Amino acid sequence: xxxxxxxxxxxxxxxxxxxxxxxxxxxxxxxxxxxxxxxxxxxxxxxxxxxxxxxxxxxxxxxxxxxxxxxxxxxxxxxxxxxxxxxxxxxxxxxxxxxxxxxxxxxxxxxxxxxxxxxxxxxxxxxxxxxxxxxxxxxxxxxxxxxxxxxxxxxxxxxxxxxxxxxxxxxxxxxxxxxxxxxxxxxxxxxxxxxxxxxxxxxxxxxxxxxxxxxxxxxxxxxxxxxxxxxxxxxxxxxxxxxxxxx
Amino acid sequence: xxxxxxxxxxxxxxxxxxxxxxxxxxxxxxxxxxxxxxxxxxxxxxxxxxxxxxxxxxxxxxxxxxxxxxxxxxxxxxxxxxxxxxxxxxxxxxxxxxxxxxxxxxxxxxxxxxxxxxxxxxxxxxxxxxxxxxxxxxxxxxxxxxxxxxxxxxxxxxxxxxxxx
Numbered sequence: 001x002x003x004x005x006x007x008x009x010x011x012x013x014x015x016x017x018x019x020x021x022x023x024x025x026x027x028x029x030x031x032x033x034x035x036x037x038x039x040x041x042x043x044x045x046x047x048x049x050x051x052x053x054x055x056x057x058x059x060x061x062x063x064x065x066x067x068x069x070x071x072x073x074x075x076x077x078x079x080x081x082x083x084x085x086x087x088x089x090x091x092x093x094x095x096x097x098x099x100x101x102x103x104x105x106x107x108x109x110x111x112x113x114x115x116x117x118x119x120x121x122x123x124x125x126x127x128x129x130x131x132x133x134x135x136x137x138x139x140x141x142x143x144x145x146x147x148x149x150x151x152x153x154x155x156x157x158x159x160x161x162x163x164x165x166x167x168x169x170x171x172x173x174x175x176x177x178x179x180x181x182x183x184x185x186x187x188x189x190x191x192x193x194x195x196x197x198x199x200x201x202x203x204x205x206x207x208x209x210x211x212x213x214x215x216x217x218x219x220x221x222x223x224x225x226x227x228x229x230x231x232x233x234x235x236x237x238x239x240x241x242x243x244x245x246x247x
Numbered sequence: 248x249x250x251x252x253x254x255x256x257x258x259x260x261x262x263x264x265x266x267x268x269x270x271x272x273x274x275x276x277x278x279x280x281x282x283x284x285x286x287x288x289x290x291x292x293x294x295x296x297x298x299x300x301x302x303x304x305x306x307x308x309x310x311x312x313x314x315x316x317x318x319x320x321x322x323x324x325x326x327x328x329x330x331x332x333x334x335x336x337x338x339x340x341x342x343x344x345x346x347x348x349x350x351x352x353x354x355x356x357x358x359x360x361x362x363x364x365x366x367x368x369x370x371x372x373x374x375x376x377x378x379x380x381x382x383x384x385x386x387x388x389x390x391x392x393x394x395x396x397x398x399x400x401x402x403x404x405x406x407x408x409x410x411x412x
Contacts, residue, residue, distance in 0.1 A: 029392035034358055038390065103383050104357030110300050114290045121282045129275060165300045165321070167366060169388040181389035 006206055013199035020192040028189035040098035042189050046197035047091040052154050054084030054201065055123065062147030065140050074140040075216065077147050079208040081126055083201055088120045103167060111160040112168035119153045126150055301366050304345040307377075319368045320347060320377065321385060326361040340365060340377070348376050355382035363387075 024042040031038035061077035064070075095113075096106045107113065126146050133139040161170045172182050173190075180187070301321035307313060320340060328339035336354055338361070340347045349367050359365065363386055369379030 029394070032391040032393040033360070033363060033386055034390075041390075100357075102358050102386060104355060104359070105383060108383065109289050114286065117289075118286055121286070125275075125279065125282070128278070132272070132275075167300070167383055167385055169386060172388040172390065175388065181391075183390055183392040185392065186390050 006203065006210075009199065009203050009206070013196065013203050016192070016196040016199050020189065020196045023185075023192050024189040028185040029183060031186075034102050037098055037101040038186075039189075040094055041186075042193040044091055044094040044098055045190060046193045047087045047094060049194055050197045050201045051084045051087035051091060051119075052158070053198065054080045054087060054205075055119075055151055055154055057205075058084065058123075058126070058147045059151040062144035065144045066148075069137065071136060071140055071216075072213075074136075074143060075212045076209060077143065078127070078130060079205050079212060081123055081147070082208060083205055085120065085123050085127065087201075088116065088123065092116060092120065108167050110166040110168060111164040112157070112166045115153070115157045115160045119157050122150045122153055303342040304340055304347040305342055307347065307371055308345055308375075313371055314373055315370060317368070317370060319366055320349075320371075321364065321366045322347065324359070324361050324363055324365050329361050336382075338365075340367060349379055349382075350376055351379045351382050353380065355384070357382075357384035358386065359384050 020042070024039060028039070028042070030036045057080035058077045061073045061080060065073035065077065092113075099108075100106050126143070129146055130143050131139050133142070158171075158174075160166060161168050162176060170176075173180055175181075182190070301319040302310075302313075304320060304322050307318065307320050322340040322342045325339040325341050325346065328337075330337045331354070335350055335352055337348070337350045340349050349369075351367065351369075355365075359382060363384060366383040366385050367377060367379035368381040368383070369377060371377050
């Protein structure tokens with residue numbers, strides 16, 4: 001993966017962030033009902049969006065592995081899942097910070113918050129089942145199956161506010177019915193922050209992927225001398241990179 | 248771990264990987280069971296044993312069996328109905344069909360105001376007064392600038408249709 005592209009993407013993401021900040025903090029008006037606390041929307045919503053995007057990438061990369069049996073897809077899925085888990089946790093924390101001054105509480109067990117918690121746990125579990133087999137392909141097969149099945153959580157989380165009664169309000173931009181009841185300045189800030197988070201996510205993803213590839217290559221090198229059976233495939237490095245969750 | 252057809256792994260790696268496949272699998276299963284149990288418990292507690300997160304005033308008054316049971320009711324805070332006194336606040340919660348008189352112990356936090364939605368958690372007395380100890384603000388999905396335009400509360404019946412409740 002060319003480093004030049006990484007540099008360019010990093011610069012673009014930084015510019016996007018720099019451009020979003022004044023819009024989110026000054027140009028966008030405070031909400032008539034919620035006040036200044038509503039500005040948390042410009043980080044809470046993009047975090048959730050990036051999580052959905054990352055988990056969609058996990059889905060595609062899992063399918064990619066099962067179709068090609070190329071372990072690079074498994075690595076891409078891991079990098080994407082790590083971003084997804086981080087962004088889900090961030091969305092939960094930011095949502096809690098937003099909820100306290102507006103709803104009046106830090107947390108409720110309404111269907112939206114419950115399903116989002118389940119989403120987080122499922123993908124933490126996805127990262128936990130990685131690397132359990134001695135055979136990296138067996139491990140990748142299992143992981144890919146989980147990565148595909150786990151995606152069912154995304155529509156459940158998204159539609160939870162429409163299917164069931166919740167404290168959390170229904171979507172504003174993705175409302176069934178199609179209207180967008182949001183002031184123009186706020187919409188601008190939200191779109192700018194969505195772009196920023198997406199770009200930042202891509203930058204982090206590429207860096208993480210590069211790191212995972214380098215580690216696998218290093219381990220491959222280390223065991224190339226000590227393996228007694230000769231194979232053409234990638235040997236066992238995936239086994240040794242069990243996530244810290246299970247250490 | 249030899250003889251699986253892939254590159255054999257040095258014994259050191261097997262130790263690093265965790266001793267034994269069955270133990271890891273058991274740990275995972277245990278984690279899964281605990282997680283699911285925890286979530287189910289939390290969800291049921293949050294739902295107070297009901298299948299819905301809150302009832303509407305109409306549903307509440309229709310079910311006389313709910314007297315004395317803790318229940319959560321959601322609706323719109325009727326404009327002009329909010330009365331605050333030291334230690335309590337009273338208001339009318341409506342769903343467009345039924346009005347519910349609520350007396351809440353304590354002042355509500357959040358952006359509680361007439362014309363916005365609210366969820367109240369408490370008990371419905373036989374005197375048709377709902378005594379709650381918690382008020383949560385349920386705001387809608389609209390975001391408006393405070394530019395002096397008169398804010399009109401959303402029609403609760405129309406909102407109910409849009410969100411299919």
